[in-house]
Amino acid sequence: MSAKTKLPTGQEAIRTKGWIGAHKYLLLRRISQAAFLLIFLIGPWFGLWLVKGNLAGSLTLDVLPLTDPLVLLQGIAAQYWPEFTALLGALIVGVTYALIGGRVYCSWVCPINPVTDGAHWLHEKLGMPKGWQPKRETRYWMLGMVFAASALTGTIAWEFVNPITMLQRGLVFGIGFAWTFVIAVFLFDLFVSRRGWCGHICPVGAFYDLLGAKSLLRVTAVDRAKCDDCMDCFAVCPEMHVITPALRGKGTDTPLILSGDCTNCGRCIDVCAQDVFQFTHRFDTRPSPGRGEEDATPSSAPCNRAA
Template sequence: MSTKTKLPTGQEAVAAKGWLGAHKWLILRRFSQSSFLFLFLMGPWLGIWWVTGTLAGSRTFGVLPLTDPFVLLQSMVAGHWPELTAIIGAGIVLAVYALVGGRVYCSWVCPINPVTDAAHWLHDRLGLPKGWQPKRSTRLWILGTVLVVTALTGAIAWEVVNPITMLHRGLVFGMGFAWALVGAVFLFDVVVARHGWCGHLCPVGAFYSLVGRKSLLRISASGRAACDDCMDCFAVCPENQVISPALRGKSGETPLILSPDCTNCGRCIDVCSVDVFAFTHRFDNHVKDTELVADKAA
């Protein structure tokens, strides 16, 4: 293992690329998340109604309908047939996330992501153990449970406790109990389970991972021969089990991160000082020539 693992995470990348270069995708994600949230808040806060509704269902400029397909699915399971505009809106959202990667929602849109990222930062800062780590398939079981409860009760069950919805409503109408729920998610990730909420429990993330199984947008470890084993990519990745198959693959094996659990957050690209990772598409199996040189040397 490289002695560079002893360095603070990202320090080598900052030295090589500068602070902005080592945080480019993180900054863009925060801008994206805040922009989406602000679009919904412009109406109730400023009286500018470009977008009406919430992330569950909205209309842009009074024309473009967008519907959370997970909410639509629950509605249908509950026995409530949606209006045509809701179906169209869900179809648009499904098409977008099927192309760019379902869990792009988790890292580029979801307002809970900055909360869980902050929890991870504090968890590392305090030097806490990773804690309880349920199987990542747990979120799929929770997804199934939500649909069963929805079918039995005839209500859209997840929206009753969805921290995303609670946070949005809290920002518009006053936080109240929403603070408690968002705070519980934060504390869960800090004290109970590292990356616990998004990585192991959230049914929304589970749903979008299924949507994006064949998505075009992917991250590739095309420069993996240059890897110096600093381990920074594993340290920052919220789903670090997806990295090894691409990074440690042998010559001839794809450098693409194909797991639907990948959120395409880009942090592995940010913190890599030798530019191992890059955004590409799922049909790009290209590896840099340095890999061929390394194979010959071996």
């Protein structure tokens, strides 16, 4: 650990890059999430139907069908064979996320992400304990249960309780029962389990984790030899366990974060004052000396903060 661990998370990056630079990807994510949500809302709110539907299934400009592959697979499990447009929409979405990274959906599209981020921010501000931490495999069991429930009930079971759908429904129709599910997720992450919903429970995240396991878009700790042990990257990462193999590796150990759990949120890039991290692709083979190894540019050691 270095003396910089005593500084507030991201403070050194703010001094080095400025506030905007230290929050660039966070701001871009919020813009992206708001844009995806707004494009579905301007129809019912203002009568401008650029897109009809929601994140489960939509039709853009009456031409482009998009279908959540998880929804389509639940329908098949319920013994409903989808129409060609639904199959085509699921193929488009599935291939896109398989290439760019499945859990990009979680950090750049899902409207529940700001809810859970808000709960985490308040959790940290109140200095609350970590709380109950279910095993990460729990979300895969939840995913299996979703398919089982669809098969047993003959319905797309998850859509009855999906907080993502409920949030959009609540924004369209106003205050109602749908908000119960969104509030429940917020309270769960705040009082029961820090980062518990997205990291341990949500079956949607589990599905997109599996879908993007071999995706092209990756974060790399390409300059890990510069890391000064401030630990900020660990503090802001929603899946902090994915950082260690890349950042602490030595010699021929890859600096790429290859875990499907990585959401490609870019926060580790934002808060690192040493610019250890950057976006790249999974075939990036640039050499990256580990800590304490010889490098063309001497450095003091790694960049980031455990939560």
